[in-house]
Amino acid sequence: METNNEEAAKKSLNFIEAFVEQDLKDKKNDGRIQTRFPPEPNGYLHIGHAKAICLDFGIARNYGGICNLRFDDTNPVKEDVEYVDSIQNDIQWLGYQWENVYYASDYFQQLWDLSIDLIQQGKAYIDEQSAETIAKQKGTPTVAGTESPYRNRPIAENLELFKKMNTGEIAEGAMVLRAKIDMASPNMHFRDPLMYRVITSHPHHRTGWTWKAYPMYDYAHGQSDYFEGVTHSLCTLEFEVHRPLYDWFIDQFKDSDYRPRQIEFNRLNLTYTVMSKRKMLQLVQEGLVSGWDDPRMPTICGLRRRGYSPEAIHSFIDKIGYTKFEAQNDVGLLEHAVRENLNKTATRVNAVLNPVKLIVTNYPEGKVEMMETGNNPEDESAGTREIPFTRELYIEREDFMEDAPKKFFRMTPGQEVRLKSAFIVKCTGCKKNENGLIEEIYCEYDELTKSGMPEASRKVKGTLHWVSASHAVKAEVRIYDRLFSIENPSADERDFRDLLNPDSLKVLTNCYVEPSLAKAKALDHFQFQRIGYFNVDPDSSAEKLIFNRTVSLKDSWAKEQNK
RNA sequence: UGUCUUAUGGUGUAAUGGUAGCACUGCAGUUUCUGGAUCUGCCUGUCUAGGUUCGAAUCCUAGUAAGACAACCA
Numbered sequence: 001m002e003t004n005n006e007e008a009a010k011k012s013l014n015f016i017e018a019f020v021e022q023d024l025k026d027k028k029n030d031g032r033i034q035t036r037f038p039p040e041p042n043g044y045l046h047i048g049h050a051k052a053i054c055l056d057f058g059i060a061r062n063y064g065g066i067c068n069l070r071f072d073d074t075n076p077v078k079e080d081v082e083y084v085d086s087i088q089n090d091i092q093w094l095g096y097q098w099e100n101v102y103y104a105s106d107y108f109q110q111l112w113d114l115s116i117d118l119i120q121q122g123k124a125y126i127d128e129q130s131a132e133t134i135a136k137q138k139g140t141p142t143v144a145g146t147e148s149p150y151r152n153r154p155i156a157e158n159l160e161l162f163k164k165m166n167t168g169e170i171a172e173g174a175m176v177l178r179a180k181i182d183m184a185s186p187n188m189h190f191r192d193p194l195m196y197r198v199i200t201s202h203p204h205h206r207t208g209w210t211w212k213a214y215p216m217y218d219y220a221h222g223q224s225d226y227f228e229g230v231t232h233s234l235c236t237l238e239f240e241v242h243r244p245l246y247d248w249f250i251d252q253f254k255d256s257d258y259r260p261r262q263i264e265f266n267r268l269n270l271t272y273t274v275m276s277k278r279k280m281l282q283l284v285q286e287g288l289v290s291g292w293d294d295p296r297m298p299t300i301c302g303l304r305r306r307g308y309s310p311e312a313i314h315s316f317i318d319k320i321g322y323t324k325f326e327a328q329n330d331v332g333l334l335e336h337a338v339r340e341n342l343n344k345t346a347t348r349v350n351a352v353l354n355p356v357k358l359i360v361t362n363y364p365e366g367k368v369e370m371m372e373t374g375n376n377p378e379d380e381s382a383g384t385r386e387i388p389f390t391r392e393l394y395i396e397r398e399d400f401m402e403d404a405p406k407k408f409f410r411m412t413p414g415q416e417v418r419l420k421s422a423f424i425v426k427c428t429g430c431k432k433n434e435n436g437l438i439e440e441i442y443c444e445y446d447e448l449t450k451s452g453m454p455e456a457s458r459k460v461k462g463t464l465h466w467v468s469a470s471h472a473v474k475a476e477v478r479i480y481d482r483l484f485s486i487e488n489p490s491a492d493e494r495d496f497r498d499l500l501n502p503d504s505l506k507v508l509t510n511c512y513v514e515p516s517l518a519k520a521k522a523l524d525h526f527q528f529q530r531i532g533y534f535n536v537d538p539d540s541s542a543e544k545l546i547f548n549r550t551v552s553l554k555d556s557w558a559k560e561q562n563k
Numbered sequence: 564u565g566u567c568u569u570a571u572g573g574u575g576u577a578a579u580g581g582u583a584g585c586a587c588u589g590c591a592g593u594u595u596c597u598g599g600a601u602c603u604g605c606c607u608g609u610c611u612a613g614g615u616u617c618g619a620a621u622c623c624u625a626g627u628a629a630g631a632c633a634a635c636c637a
Contacts, residue, residue, distance in 0.1 A: 186566040197635035241632045557598045
C-alpha cells in the first residue's frame, strides 16, 4: 500500500485512474472524488470482491476522496444481517475503513417519492401482467418487444395502484411499476424496465414489514449513488449494458451539474476455483467444504484461515491490474504473492510431518544441548531462539534413502549431511521391520561441527530439519491443495461437483513440531523449514495443535524427480 | 439477423502515433547452514486484411474470435 514518490511517478495508471485524473483536471463535480463499495448482504465476500474493494477504497485514498460502504439491500428474500457483519469485518481486515456505512434501504422513502414524481410526469406505469407475459413482451435481443396493454393507464390510476402495492392490498407478483421508455430499444434494459415489485412473504432485515414495494437494482443503485454524492461508481463489466439506463434515471432526477459516472472493469477469475456465489453456497450447503471459511474457499475468510495475509492479497491484486479484458488469473500468481510476503515475515520453525526416528549413536544419552537458531534469515531484527538437541530426533521419512540416486543430497548411508543449526552427521545405517519399513536411522555426529564453530563451515550438500524426540509436540497438520482439479471449472460442461480435486485436503495427525509452537496463537504464520508456510487454525488448542498449510515452498527436488 | 464491449508471449499487464517492456510460469546457471530465498541469463507476443502516416500495438474501415444483455436478482 505504501509507495514512495519515485515509484508512484514511474507507475503507469490503469484506465480508471486515468479517468479520475482527467475528471480532476476538468474540475468535474467540484473536484470531489467519492466512491462506494456496494455489496448485497446475501453472501460472504470473496477475492473477487477484494479486487473491487481495493479499487473503490484505493481510488478514494489515493485521490483525497472518500469511500462509503453501502449495502445494496433491496431484496429481502435473499438478504440477512449475518452477512452484514462478516462483510464489514472482511473489509477492515483488508485494511480499509469506510467514511460512512449506508444502506439502500435508508433511501426507500426518497426512492418512493421520486417514483411518484415519475408517475406524475407520465413516465412510469403500473403493469398487472404476469412475470411470464412481461418477459415474453420484452422480445429478444434481436426482436423488438411489444407494449403492455397497461402502458397508457391514466396517471391517477397509476398513483393509486402504486400506493396499494405498498400497503399489502396487492398480492406479491400481481403488479409492478415500470418506467415508460422504449419497447423497441436495441438495448433490452430500455424496454420499460421494472422499477418496483411487491414482496410480502419476507420481512426486510432492517425495515421489517414497513415496505411491501421494493425498488429494483437499476433504479435503486444509481439513485443511491446520486443521493450520496458518488462521483465514480465502479463496477464489473457485466453492468456495461446497464450504463445507459443508469444515466437515464440520473437524467430524470438530476437538479445540478453534479452527476455520478459508472465505469466498468474486469472481474477477477481465478484458475482452479469457482467464484460464483451460487456455486460457493452449494459447496457449503452440501458439505463439500467445511464452511464459508474452509481454507480451500476463495472467500476472504477462507483465505484468512488458510494463512493469507492482507498484504499478500493486496500485492496479488496489484499485479493483476484493472482492464476491460476478461482475464483468467493464474492461482500460481496468488501463491507467488503469499510466498513473497511470508518469506519476509514468517518465523522459521522446525516441524516434521512424516516422522522417522534418527539416533545419533555417539551422542551422550540424556544430554540436552540448546542450539541457537535464527528466526528469519530475511529479517535480522526477528532475532534468534533456542531449540533443544538430543540423542534421539525425528526427521522426515523422505529425507532418507537407503539406496540413493547421485543427486540425492540428504541422509543416506556413508554420506554427510547437516542438521540445521546443530551438527554435521554421517549416516551409518538403519533398522527395518519385517515388511521392509524403516524404523530407525543411525548416524554419528562430529562435535567440532556445531553451528558457529569453524568446522561447521565444512561443505555438505544437504541440510535437514529435525526435532528432538523427547521435546517435540504432537500436532495435526492439514495439507490443502487446489479445490478443483481442472483449470477452469466454470467453463466445463460437466457438473462442477465432479471436478473437485479429491486430494484438496490431507490431514496428517502424526506430526511433530518444535516445543516453541505450543504457545502459538490462532492465525500466527510460520514457515516450516524446507516444507512450506503454515498458520495456526482457529480450532487449534493447547491440547491439540492444528496447523494449515498456506502454500508449499518451491520444491526444485520434486521437480527434478518428475523429470 | 440487434446493442454494448474486448483482443499484446503459456498467464496477467505496460507502452497514451516514435526502440514492444515488466511480473508470474518454464528452462539454464550462480549462491546458500532451508534443494527455500537471492542473483544472472534464456525461451515465448501486438487476431486477420486493408487504409491514414515519414512512422501504427496504438488512429480509421472491414472481417474473425470471445464476452455481456431477453430475472418481479444484484
